[in-house]
Amino acid sequence: MGWLGQLNPTPAFPQYSGPYKVGSVDVEIPVSELQSPSPTPSVAADLPTVAFRIFYPCQPDSHQKGARWIPSPQREYISAYARFLGANNYLSHFFSLVPQLLYYISIPIHENARLLEPNTSNAKWPVMMFSHGLGGSRNSYSHAVGSLASHGIVVVAPDHRDGSSPISFIHTPSEKEKIRRVEYKKVAHKASTEVYEARDDQLRIRLWELGLIHDAILKIEGNKALSNVAESPKKHTDLSIFAQKLNVHQPGAISFAGHSFGAATVVQFVKSVFYRPSSEKDSNNAIFNPSKFSSIINQITPSTPVALLDLWGLPIQSPTTTWLRKYPMPCYNSPDGGHNLLAILSEAFYKWSPNLQETKQVVAKPSNSNPDIPGPHIFYPIASAHLSQSDFGVLFPWxxxxxxxxxxxxxxxxxxxxxILQVLRNSGVEVADTSVEDLELEGTTGARSVQDDRILSRKKDSVRGWITLNTDPAPGVTRKTSKGPSDAVMEGEVLGEMVHESER
Structure with missing residues (x-):
C-alpha cells in the first residue's frame, strides 16, 4: 500500500514524533462567561467570544477522526487565503491546482478523544499557550503544537480575531446572524505612525484574548460549566475531561510560545503582566493593563518558559510601548537568567539584519546584570524559511x-x-522522552532518551545545520541580505517580489 499512498496527490502531515496519541477539541466561549484581567479595549467591543483549539495527549485506543486542516466553511477559508496571498507568479499556479486538494487535508489528531491520564509527579499535564502569526489561525501550526502534545503537553492555540488571519468566524447563536466574519486587515510592513497605531490595536485584542483564554483554562480545569458555541449538532465536546488534570495554578507553570507576530504578542504579554505600568503615564500607554488582583499576575514569573519563533520586531517598537521596552524579559529577574528563554530564527530571519538585532535586544540579558547569569538560547537552522515553522512548510515543501x-x-x-522540549525539561517541566531517531543517533532504533543536551549546546556542529548565536551586536559588520522576509505566514506581495528576484 506504500506506493499507492505515494500516488495520492493530497498533501499530508507526517506522524507526530512523541510517544502519545494526540486529541483535540475546538472551543469558543462567550466573553460574558469569562473574567478579563484587563478592561475590554474599545477595538474589541464587538468581539463576543474567544476561540481556541486544544491539543492534548489522548488515550492510546482513541480512533476518532481527525479534523480538517481547512475548517468549515472551507470554501470561504480558501477564498480568503487566495485573497490574502494576492495569487501571482508561482502562487497563482499553485492555487489554480490545489484548492480541491486543500479540502481533504486532515490534521492527524483524534477529535474529542478521551484525555490520557497524566503520568507526571503531580498527576497534571503541563500547559502551553501558542500565539499564531499573520496569516495564521488555531490550525496553521498544528504539526508543531501537535508534536508538543504528543510529548505530554496540553497546548492551547488561540484563533486571534484581530484581523491577522485571512478570515475568522465568530459564532453568535443569540443573534439572528449565526456567524459573523472578521476579515483580514491589510497593514503595511514598514514603520510609520499609522502602522504602529494599527499594530497596537491588534496587540490590544491579542493580549486581551490571551487574558480571557487564561481565565477560560482555569475555569475548565476547575470543572466550571462554560458554553462552547463552537460545538456542532454532530459533535459534543466534553471539556470536563480536563478537570483537575492541568498544571495551571502553580506560578510560572504555563509556558508561552508564538511565531512571528505571535512571538511579538508573547513578549508584550509576559512583560505587560510581569511589570505592569508603574505610573499614570505608563498606564495610559499600556496596551494591556491587568488588575493586580487578577490570576494572571501570579502566573507570569521569572520561571515562566518562553519560546519565540521568528520574532517579528516591528510591533514592539511602537512609541506607545516605549516604557515596556526598557524592561528585560522576566526571566532575568532570577539568578537562573535566560535558561528558560528560547529564540529560534529561520535562516531567512537570521539574514534580515535589522530584525535580527531587534530579536537580540529583546532576549538579551541586561547589560548591568551579573556576568554569571546565563543568557538566552538562540539558534537558527540552515536552509530554513519563515514558512518552515508553520504547517505550510511540511505540507507544501516544493x-x-x-x-x-x-x-x-x-x-x-x-x-x-x-x-522547546529541552528548555522545558531544564525548567523542571515533565515531558516525554525524545526518541533516539529524533536525536539522530546512529546504531540504535526504538530506544528513547530523556535528555537532549546537544540541541542546546553552544558547541559548533553539535547538531547538523543547527547554528547557535549569541546576543552580542556585531558593530561594523554588514550582512548581505535581500529584502526583509515577510512577517506573515505567507504574504502575497512579498512572495511575489522574492519570486521575481529569483527569476532574474
Missing part, C-alpha cells in the same frame, strides 16, 4: 524549496520541537 530554497522542512520542525 513551494518553500522553489521560492525560498528551504530544505528538509520536517527535520527543521523537529529541531524546533527538540529545542
Amino acid at each position: 513551494v518553500t524549496t522553489k521560492v525560498f530554497g528551504a530544505k528538509e522542512p520536517e527535520r527543521v520542525l523537529k529541531l524546533n520541537i527538540r529545542a
